[in-house]
Amino acid sequence: MSQKIKVGIVGGTGYTGVELLRLLALHPNVQLHAITSRKEEGMKVAEMFPNLRGKVDLAFSTPENAALTECDVVFFATPHGVAMAQAQELLDAGVKVIDLAADFRLQDTAVFEKWYKMPHGCPDILKQSTYGLVEINREKIAQSKVIGNPGCYPTTVILGLAPVLEKRLVEIDHIVADCKSGVSGAGRKAEVGTLFSEASDNFKAYGVSGHRHHPEISEQLSKLAGAEVGLLFVPHLVPMIRGMLSTIYVKIKPDALATDFQKLYEERYANEQFIDVMPAGSLPETRSVRASNQLRIALHRPGNGDTLVIVVVQDNLVKGAAGQAVQNMNVLFGLAENTGLNHVAVLP
Amino acid sequence: MSQKIKVGIVGGTGYTGVELLRLLALHPNVQLHAITSRKEEGMKVAEMFPNLRGKVDLAFSTPENAALTECDVVFFATPHGVAMAQAQELLDAGVKVIDLAADFRLQDTAVFEKWYKMPHGCPDILKQSTYGLVEINREKIAQSKVIGNPGCYPTTVILGLAPVLEKRLVEIDHIVADCKSGVSGAGRKAEVGTLFSEASDNFKAYGVSGHRHHPEISEQLSKLAGAEVGLLFVPHLVPMIRGMLSTIYVKIKPDALATDFQKLYEERYANEQFIDVMPAGSLPETRSVRASNQLRIALHRPGNGDTLVIVVVQDNLVKGAAGQAVQNMNVLFGLAENTGLNHVAVLP
Amino acid sequence: MSQKIKVGIVGGTGYTGVELLRLLALHPNVQLHAITSRKEEGMKVAEMFPNLRGKVDLAFSTPENAALTECDVVFFATPHGVAMAQAQELLDAGVKVIDLAADFRLQDTAVFEKWYKMPHGCPDILKQSTYGLVEINREKIAQSKVIGNPGCYPTTVILGLAPVLEKRLVEIDHIVADCKSGVSGAGRKAEVGTLFSEASDNFKAYGVSGHRHHPEISEQLSKLAGAEVGLLFVPHLVPMIRGMLSTIYVKIKPDALATDFQKLYEERYANEQFIDVMPAGSLPETRSVRASNQLRIALHRPGNGDTLVIVVVQDNLVKGAAGQAVQNMNVLFGLAENTGLNHVAVLP
Amino acid sequence: MSQKIKVGIVGGTGYTGVELLRLLALHPNVQLHAITSRKEEGMKVAEMFPNLRGKVDLAFSTPENAALTECDVVFFATPHGVAMAQAQELLDAGVKVIDLAADFRLQDTAVFEKWYKMPHGCPDILKQSTYGLVEINREKIAQSKVIGNPGCYPTTVILGLAPVLEKRLVEIDHIVADCKSGVSGAGRKAEVGTLFSEASDNFKAYGVSGHRHHPEISEQLSKLAGAEVGLLFVPHLVPMIRGMLSTIYVKIKPDALATDFQKLYEERYANEQFIDVMPAGSLPETRSVRASNQLRIALHRPGNGDTLVIVVVQDNLVKGAAGQAVQNMNVLFGLAENTGLNHVAVLP
Known part of the structure; x- marks a missing residue:
């Protein structure tokens, strides 16, 4: 161009x-x-x-x-x-x-x-308008003129669950998404609650009784599942600037217990350059995506039981906000999707 | 004395x-x-x-x-x-x-x-020997000569669930304990993983495939419930020195949906000076217990649904370790339980 | 009482x-x-x-x-x-x-x-009124009705320099006080500059062109020295909640080069329970005074030259503010000076 | 190429x-x-x-x-x-x-x-071999086969003082360099002293009695000044991962008091793309260079007196280490100096 x-x-x-x-x-x-x-x-x-x-x-x-x-x-x-x-x-x-x-x-x-x-x-x-989650709506985005860039929490939960919801492999009435975000997610507003001396060396849950990302996540998950999901979503505030980690607990359907979830995820996201399905046994850290548009997913099945634990990390300001917006722009204008987004995450 | x-x-x-x-x-x-x-x-x-x-x-x-x-x-x-x-x-x-x-x-x-x-x-x-959770085993401790001081994670999860397990009010096959700890929980060992430059500005889950506190929690919860519980326990590492927060998700039994859980917890812990059942709607922060032996609990029921979300905070080095040990000593020697433990938490 | x-x-x-x-x-x-x-x-x-x-x-x-x-x-x-x-x-x-x-x-x-x-x-x-630095003005405070509790930076610089100024052992025209404070010193005001996402993982100088503690320090140092001092004072903001460290550089007078400064300080503060002159070779850390009214001083003379480097730490909210105020109250009312102030600093 | x-x-x-x-x-x-x-x-x-x-x-x-x-x-x-x-x-x-x-x-x-x-x-x-400070030794580096990449502290102090030393505008017998570094400067070694629970929420000086960067700085400053300098160098440890700030205090020679230091620095570094002389009155923050090869300098003259306060920031791992090494490589191989180094610093 x-x-x-x-x-x-x-x-x-x-x-x-x-x-x-x-x-x-x-x-x-x-x-x-x-x-x-x-x-x-x-x-x-x-x-x-x-x-x-x-x-x-x-x-x-x-x-x-x-x-x-x-x-x-x-x-x-x-x-x-x-x-x-x-x-x-x-x-x-x-x-x-x-x-x-x-x-x-x-x-x-x-x-x-x-x-x-x-x-x-x-x-x-x-x-x-189109919900701007490229990995879900790529074709529709390319045809759109107005994009609603997803919220940060929703990006992790939706991408974390998409493969199992699309294939109807899990129970959807009682999904638990225990999510943790760095403080930059609260924005650059002068407020006591996000002062350094309030948020540092501290950890808390918030918005348990209702957070605006709840209906957004529910709407998208329900669309993927083809039926209304029951979602418990509890966000927490982590004393770090950037980074988001969501721990998602979902019950595997009895007839899906034999599924190779690792393989399922690897195949679903094989062509997604911003989605990294980590090797079995991995546990992603938020710093592994700091300042990059990468999102990493790891899958666990404790005790080889009937619960799938999905751990997702991203930089809330990049894949969870500005990076995803640029990714949307690239799709809108027919550019290679990673144009201007090819950063190596900053570690340490 | x-x-x-x-x-x-x-x-x-x-x-x-x-x-x-x-x-x-x-x-x-x-x-x-x-x-x-x-x-x-x-x-x-x-x-x-x-x-x-x-x-x-x-x-x-x-x-x-x-x-x-x-x-x-x-x-x-x-x-x-x-x-x-x-x-x-x-x-x-x-x-x-x-x-x-x-x-x-x-x-x-x-x-x-x-x-x-x-x-x-x-x-x-x-x-x-006696498992040294005073709020559960006070009388037995007073008669003991050997005390096994509880692990930090177990203290939060057991005290967070005791009231509903004792009364058989919740389903016990699928309890989720999503726990978060400050880095001091890893001890003062020279290890790369807990260096400042590794753990700061970072968040991760660990031990998903098996953590030593899992069997300890399970054993105690099963004792309280009178039957074997199914527990999902995922610990996470928070970039702060002290503090622990556990978010516990448990399904209420159909016939217990009318329970006033706030009242139940307040009554169960009415005489416990180290356990603070916070007012309905509260969300505890770890700094509210920093350097004190206090443990605080808040109860939530999102959407007034069938899931109880129990949020528990403590200082992992005090109520989760040394403070609880001193509390045990006080009981062993017939002292007032808060002797030497009457600190105001350090905030900010 | x-x-x-x-x-x-x-x-x-x-x-x-x-x-x-x-x-x-x-x-x-x-x-x-x-x-x-x-x-x-x-x-x-x-x-x-x-x-x-x-x-x-x-x-x-x-x-x-x-x-x-x-x-x-x-x-x-x-x-x-x-x-x-x-x-x-x-x-x-x-x-x-x-x-x-x-x-x-x-x-x-x-x-x-x-x-x-x-x-x-x-x-x-x-x-x-009396300037409420007990270690300098104890008798006068005991007789006073109005106390001006010292600023946090002044407390460290004045107590760090008092022994050598009182004895006229150092040049006073070019004193450098390079001071570093935790963020709580900025107070609990809703301001962008002290948000977690601004102040964390960051370090900066501020107020180089003029800080309100400058005249306060100068006035007190001049009183101690019996002549007007020339002071360079540069405060810095450290990404921690509590704690203050001042590094003071002062040139020893030619005829004072043989002084045993370690002994001088130890004797000057021998009866001060809140002032700890650390052993020769020590370097104090702010966490060694966290949440306590202690102030620690260490003396260094690099290369055994003509410059004395004085390092002082305190908790800015305790000895630098509220603790010192309580110490003043104790003196005002004839109580033992450490009543209610006998904390062990919180480490880690 | x-x-x-x-x-x-x-x-x-x-x-x-x-x-x-x-x-x-x-x-x-x-x-x-x-x-x-x-x-x-x-x-x-x-x-x-x-x-x-x-x-x-x-x-x-x-x-x-x-x-x-x-x-x-x-x-x-x-x-x-x-x-x-x-x-x-x-x-x-x-x-x-x-x-x-x-x-x-x-x-x-x-x-x-x-x-x-x-x-x-x-x-x-x-x-x-050549001391690899490109802004000082560019031509010599281009002809070299072996480069000693400068230490992190030396980079800030030498570049901070070069303009006034080259022009003989300041007294050189009593230069104070009060330097502060993020913890990553200590490396990725398993050591107790740099554990998160030791270094976080804490601040300290170290190496007052002797730090290996002292002779390196002295040697280079003396070369620039054409005479041996007297240097007081005190490093401090800041609870942040990356970043270094040096506050340098130097006395202006009596006959140089009329110098426009701001202009001097701007001209000296006019063609240096990695050196940013900030506008008069500025105070640089370490985060303004986080993860970039930029070094920023600000000049202050408190009370318009005879002391110049020079504040320098860099990312210790980039301009203070790996970035400077790549800059040296670019010079060695005749590439544009900023090839591969054109990052925008990560803020927040």
Whole structure:
């Protein structure tokens, strides 16, 4: 592709914003066109995020001055509700939209409105949008103009369960997803709860009584299973910046006990360059994917019993957010899927 | 009690050893008599652990020179297998024994030998010993001469499940205990896997295929339930020094769905000063118990469904090890149970 | 002392506030009378800080309802400027005042007003107040009614230099104090800069062009030296919750090169139970004082040259704030200085 | 360059080894030929370092089987003393050598032998070798066959001081370098002192009485200054994995007080793509260079006085070790200096 993709980013002052910039700054097919922040108008992006010094020369502009309709694609790294207010204008101008918030994740607007406490502003666009999990919806994404980039927890749980749900090999009424996330998942908001002195040297569960990723996971798992799943989802906060690990417990159906799950997963993901089914007996660590778009899965069957324990790791800011968004962009524009995403994870 | 308890510690160079010293140094009824380490003979304890400067004047002595038989009680903060080699001599001299390793935890020597890869050296003493979980075995402990101090993970899972198992309110064939521990649980051994640069900013599961605390938990849960339980136990390593959180998932029996579990737990533990059943809706954090002997429990029932989610936190080095050992000592010697253990947890 | 000291705390929602509560909850001579927070009125303190559950039963009250004039002593754990607005009324009622902010630290109101950007509201009270560094001003504190509790950095630098300044053994025109603090020193304010994801796995200098502790240190050092000192003070932020280490570089006067500095320090602090002059060759770690009121000093003279390197550690929230405040209270009320402060530091 | 550089790595099981692999795996002009570890022979590198799965297919081989003489260049990521034993054979075969240990850092073999407690095995090769600080010795490196890759601390201090030493603008008898390093600098050795539970939530100075980087820094500074410098160097350990910050205090000569130091540094490093002189008033953070080869410098002159405070940050494993080694390789082989080193630092 000789011509570069003109990219706009709405809302570039959070962690998904700076991570998009880190990835796009060196993407060989991208020209960064504009990044918006009403509050920081005029400030150089690299002044706020000094890791970008010498790499990104853009300054924040207001949405009005950003000329986003001149872009080929616009990423929304904004709070929920922003993308759905601006999507129509962009689509009318032929601009593709990738939303990293939740506006185009849940297909059922009633569920959206219940969990996000706001009316859905563009149900028609929602219908044409695609849930941007490339490994599940690759063909549909390639044909789409609007992508709902998946939540971080959902990415791990859905990809962790897809092979067994697609093949109907497990009981679906009582799936347990015990998930753990680094603190960057909470975003770059000034809040007491995520201060260093609160979150460091500490561990806790949160959102047990209800987390917005619950309906998103349930909707996608049910689609894969062809029936409604019963999901217990408990997120936990780990004192680390990046990284997510989900431990999934699922009961094998009596007639599936002879399945070679290791082989099943290896075959299902054989052509997926971002999904690594680790050798039998492995236990993945979050640092093995730090700052990369890789997701790793390991399978265990304790005591060779009837429960499958699936352990999944990813970097919540990359495969769980900005990296997956770039992967979606690559698919949207017919590029090799790993263009600009070919990092080696940073270890140690 | 006018006379002080003469205390010996075998193996004081690890984290449970220094934690015992931190607690015992200020215990009003204790006189520290000897602490042994063959390797560090002659070195002042406070030279190795400078937090003890001005508080503990003892030097390490060899087991031979320690005159342990003059003690009233000896704590073993040693690798598995040491206590069982020395217990008989101490008992003969009228010394009580509290082992912080596994020698007196598992009642079934075959199970012990399978998991710890060594023969059990004193099955007769084992039979007279008591599993030192005070909240379950208080009366029996008071009559005992040998205490097997519980493992850290077992303490959280057993105390988290005791009320519902005792009352037969939950299904016991498929209990999930997803447990997370700070790194100090791995001890003070020079090993690559627990180096700062390996364990920091990282999260992983381990021991999925089999962890030595599994049979210990199973044995105790089965005793409480009156039948053999099926347990899935997956431990994880959290990048923090101290703290342990266990998330336990258990299915409520159909005829127990109307139970007020909050009330049940509050009543069961009403007189336990180290067990805090938190108000409905709470989520405990490990830092709320840091450096204290407190254990906190919160109960959740997502979607008011048929699964009870029990979240338990403790400091793995205190209630999960040295604090519980001191609590056992207090019971053994008829002291108020919280003598020397009345700390406020350190937060932040 | 048979009767308990009635204690009030103004502003109990920050880290110095909760640390005061941790220390005072178990202080044998203290009765917690009131703790104020206009914003959190009615909330149990232990709901905000669950480490206090079962230890502190107080709820936050408004300053109006707190009946602070009934106290024997009131601690101000508030932003700068609050104590000076309320001190007169308390003093009139016979209540002693210990301010943990800066209102009574700097003797020169012009300097105060320059650095704190507010007029000093009660210069007369300031004149009667005492800088609450017990090891320097013990007798004067015992006679005082108003104490300006020292800043955290100043405590380390002043106590680190006092022996050589008092004896005029070092050059005072070019003292370098390179100081490092844990993040809790920044307080419990919702700010982006101290979020976990900003401060963790990171290290930086700050305030090089001017930090409010600079004039405080200079004023006290000059008093000790009997002449104005030239001080370079650079604070740094360490990714840990608690702890402070100051590395002080000072040139020995030519005629003092034969001094036995180790002996000098040991003698100067021989009777100070909170000051530990470590053996020659030692290097103190912050964790050796974690959660205790201890301050440790080590002296080095690299290459046996003309520079003395003084390394000082303390817990910034204890000896650097709340612990020192309690130490001041003990002196004010004629108690043994370590009453309620006899903790063993928490290691690991 | 059409043909790839054949690269060998001796000693690939430490942090500099895995970091070399991370950088070289994606270097467009490199073909990884062999990596040696006697102990791990036959093990896939990616099994030890799972971040390399799918990126590096090599297995460890013994030095004997590695056919290192077929390489174009060999990196030694080994303990001190290994490179000097093997260098001659490689040089004879026309292979270039880049040693990441200290064998070719100090020009004075007597100093080497004093600090490293071993005789220098090849003083002749040492004489032909070049100290691999590209920004100082670029031309000489291009002509060399043996490179002593600088130590991590020296890199920051030398580059931080070069502009003022070259121009003779500062007093050189009393330079203070207060340096702070992340824990990965201590390497991947099983040692108690760098365990997570020892190093986390802790801060300390070390090596005050003598650190091996002291003579290396002194030698290079003296060369730049044209006279022997007096250096106080105190390293500290920061609880973070990667990152190094040096705070350097130096007195400006009376006749140089009018110098515009900001301009001086900007001009000195104007053409250096890995050296970023930050705008006046800036304070660099280590995370702004995390996982990149960038080094950032900020200058301060507190109170506009006679002391220059120079703050320097780098990633100790990249610019302080493996990245600088690759930069040296690029110069040795006439490649653009940033080939394979064009990363955006990972923030957060």
